[in-house]
Amino acid sequence: MSKEMILIVDDEENIRRTIRAILEDEGYAVREADSGSKAFTQLQDGQVDLVITDVWMEDIDGLKLIDFINNSGIDVEIIVISGHATIEVAVQATKKGAIDFLEKPLSFEKLLLSISNALKHRKLKIGNRWLLEQASREVQLIGTSPAYQKLVHDIELAAPSEGRVLIYGENGSGKEMVARSLHMKSLRADMPMVDINCAAIPDELIESELFGHVKGSFTGAHETRKGKFVVANGGTLFLDEIGDMSLRTQAKVLRVLQENAVTPVGGTRSISADVRIIAATNKNLAQAIEDGSFRQDLYYRLNVIELHVPPLRERIEDIPPLANHFIQQFADERKVPPKTLVPKAMDMLKMYNWPGNVRELQNLMERLMIMVRENTVTVQDIPYPINRSGDNDDSHHPLRLKEAREAFELNHMMKVIRMSGNNMSKAAELLGIERSYLYRKLKQYGIEPETIRQNKR
Ligand SMILES: Nc1ncnc2c1ncn2[C@@H]1O[C@H](COP(=O)(O)OP(=O)(O)OP(=O)(O)O)[C@@H](O)[C@H]1O
Ligand SMILES: [Mg+2]
Incomplete structure (x- = not known):
């Protein structure tokens, strides 16, 4: 785990130095600023967990700094320290969101306790937010018609299986939502669902998107890059608009599905990836197979479970x-x-x-x-x-x-x-x-x- 980062803001160098020494002894990472405006700059990269700030400073004082932080949406805990503490300032600081107020000269025991409380509070807050986000990611499929209820029922059955799913449906009928719901109800819900829109990516780039590439493998490949198959490892890969994939890419995807491993563009070694595939299309793939624009063997690989999202008019x-x-x-x-x-x-x-x-x-x-x-x-x-x-x-x-x-x-x-x-x-x-x-x-x-x-x- 990375160290927690604390920013000390005080115009007196002595004070900064003393606090820094104590905090470093306790294993915290420390930054310093001798003014409110410099402190604000230091906060911009989002690495700081806690700010300890003096009140009286030239340019931007401690209370103003809190206002700046609040307005910018930077998420840090704040402890205010002051040598000329009036109750009024203390009240103001807490109202603005400071978590604690300490008087100088500082009792270092009190300071450390206050810091540890503030950081505990922060962890809880972030943890709660994560839970909330998780909860709101629960996909709510609205629809009480028998046709849609049948689909919802099939999703319940299909989700926890590892089976590949092919979702059919007209434009805007809710295919992506079905894919998301399948993922969220699966055993892979804690891992990412990565999606790729096969129709939106030019054919020359799609292989690099899917399988990744090594540096220098083609013009423009300045960095080695992970493919979506690898990023989705442990989770789900949603191949949207699969009917728009070129035959060439289809052949490569087929190989990946057979081997459960990908070879990046320009690479020599294959990387294994444990990925559940969900694909979607608004095309009639049976027709595409007949026309010769979709590989039948790939179709059988993808189409273990077939789901149909009924159009709204039905x-x-x-x-x-x-x-x-x-x-x-x-x-x-x-x-x-x-x-x-x-x-x-x-x-x-x-x-x-x-x-x-x-x-x-x-x-x-x-x-x-x-x-x-x-x-x-x-x-x-x-x-x-x-x-x-x-x-x-x-x-x-x-x-x-x-x-x-x-x-x-x-x-x-x-x-x-x-x-x-x-x-x-x-x-x-x-x-x-x-x-x-x-x-x-x-x-x-x-x-x-x-x-x-x-x-x-
Ligand atoms: N059953 C549903 N309940 C609530 N919202 C839905 C439902 N079905 C679809 N939506 C909403 O309708 C919009 C279109 O759905 P979605 O993007 O899943 O469709 P799609 O079939 O993937 O569309 P496209 O063919 O354009 O890719 C989204 O904003 C989605 O949240
Ligand atoms: Mg879609």
Whole structure:
């Protein structure tokens, strides 16, 4: 384990020297700075665990230094020492986040105890953060439709096996999420999942990406580099868009899968790697094999377990929970209140055919969260071409007169409400109806008048 690094900030050289000697005796790594600004520079590389700072200094004093640290997001513990300690300064320092305050002349016993407490605190904090990150990496697969539940069930079965998995699915249907979920539920979850998008990397580079290369093996290979197969050792390698891999690379990948070892480009010795392969494609590989653009032997190697992610239009029940999930996700991230779709707007989403699948739905929800001012999203807010699905644009689903009237009525009421700055009494007056009637009407369309009223301008 590397030594913990402590930065001593004091304009008196004597003090720095004495503290340094003690800390080095205790096995800490030590840095010094004789001013707040130099201390701040010393912190930039993120190597420091703990700052011990004096208060009174020229240029930037100890308290200002704490402000600088807080604003920059540098993560260190801070102990403040001072010879002219007033309670007020001590309180201020702790409020700003210093973990302890010690008076000069220093009792070195107290100082060491304070340091050891601060570093213990830091370890716990970092440990907790890691746990939180782990927890948030748990992939949450939303979808209650029978088709999606079948997939979730198959993932549960496939994940703990070591079997190679081939994931089929249209663009944006959630293949990568399935791969991530397989990894997180597998025995390799503590090790990395490394992914490579075979379609995004030019053919000349893909071998070096996958297998690594030795220095000087080709123009531009300035450093020896580990391939993704080696980086993923002990974990999972996700080969995304496998259908776009050239035949040449396919042959090499096949060899790696047969031998469980890779030879870096320009290298002579092979390196063994214990890697579970998950591959994904939106292409029909059976067709590609027939066309001669995909190797059949590689296909059989990859395709031990085959999973299909159904397109969104084949699992309409999943649209509302997914839409709400994305709204909530956006709201949490940006710290804004979530919006609600009126039932008719949700129906519109259900009628659309979603060529871009879940990703397209996610993008739409983001757009609505940004562009719609009110807390409710109505049919008028749904953009083209989604608003054209199932309405009067073609012969198979013309609106019934009643539906057309309702659509107009809601549209018009909302327009007038917006015009009157969400003032419901004023809107009712303009519409020539009773306020209570307007409330009833809105409720009938699934709109909560209270939420509109709260946004009165
Ligand atoms: N079941 C689900 N629950 C929650 N979010 C999902 C679900 N399925 C997909 N998503 C989200 O939809 C987006 C698209 O998913 P993903 O990237 O996994 O799709 P893909 O099939 O790999 O897409 P592409 O074909 O573009 O590579 C992502 O932001 C993902 O988080
Ligand atoms: Mg993908």
